[in-house]
Amino acid sequence: MRTLVLGRTPARVTEVLATLRADGFDAEGVSTDEEARKLLEAEEFGVLIIGGGVEPDSRAAIREFAAQHRVRRVIDGALTEPFDAYVRREFEPLIREVTSKEAHVADGHRASTKGARLRCGGLGPFDEVAVDVERASDGEVWG
Template sequence: MPTAREALLDAALRALADRPWRTVRMVDVAALAGVSRQTLYNEFGTKDGLATALLRQAADGYLTGVDRALTAPAPEHSAAVAVWTVRAAREDPLVKGLLTGLWEEGLPRPGHDVPGPARLLGLAQDRMAAASLPVAEPDSTTEPGSAEAAGRAAERCELVLRLALSCVVVPCRNRPCPAHHAAATTGEQGLTSSPVEPLGSGAQMPTHGRGTTMRTLVLGRTPARVTAVLATLRADGFDAQGVSTDEEALTLLRTGEFGVLIIGGGVGPASRSAIRAFAAEHRVRRVIDGALREPFDTYVRNEFEPLIREAAAQG
């Protein structure tokens, strides 16, 4: 049975899935968790304290994933961490903000008690370097465990993390993502047995245009809801990406790589009309107007996925 603190953090995430953080009320979080407001205030003190706890939980979850990735055989550490970093940042907007400093609209902002990008990446890099130290480099006379080996390991780890984050900040045009090959870039071998599955490893949608993969773009004003849609689509083998702002959507649509566009119910009429027109000029086969209803996964499978398959078949 979860503790009161765990129940409150889960309730806060559910509240954030429904509306921007600035409109989330402490009384609503307490009600969702089934506890009194006094219990909530006893645990976190203020709404800012609750936000800090949410962000620290996201940071801890990311680092736990790094530790899990490092259970791969030694030569595959870098690849596993790179894949995990890209996946975590794409699927959790809080992790993306913590790693990049790019915060989507509607999310809580970190205070001084939350690690910034440099600190969080430094913690991940330290874990990677420690796991890599005993490994001798191919064709190298450097003694494993020496100061020189430690320096080279740190450089490799930093490079891998930077490559992974580049795939988060600037979405990859190729599949698989170049981050999957980060370990090979830094001189390590064997990427196929990582304990973290490669992103986009599900069934591929049919292709259209110049050999690009049929992809789905999800635009919604509430990042947590966008994440919920993406989780279901990706679990069912669809290649999907999500954004929360018109600017991000236009940037991605401009590539001409998206065959389907889902526009969430929170997008206003003016933005919706402009984006639909822009999508039509950039090879989008189908625009779906959606307003999520719970349970989200059932709604996505019943309302969105048949239309995506139809567009793919026509493309």
């Protein structure tokens, strides 16, 4: 799963990326909303990290855009030093959580289609159950 980091200070974005990549995460970083939108349009990112310097209006707009382009989790960040420790403590566990959920979806443990029907043996008259998938307010998609 790829992670996109959006931050207004290029040096901090670079530090976040260095830590994520050193720890085995596939991550890319940008400093403008336009760059972020262009990358998000490809629908290749499962996680978006928005830095503390991103203005509230931009933050809201990019969150909405990300939700429309298959981003499963948006993480709000406000780095504190040492940056590498912050990334490992605050960002990496959340990225792993999303990656873990995505693996469950790939294994068929979660419904992934609106209106899907789940067949379960041994439930009597309720052998077939309709399952609707909805988008949660935090951008995650689960049944």
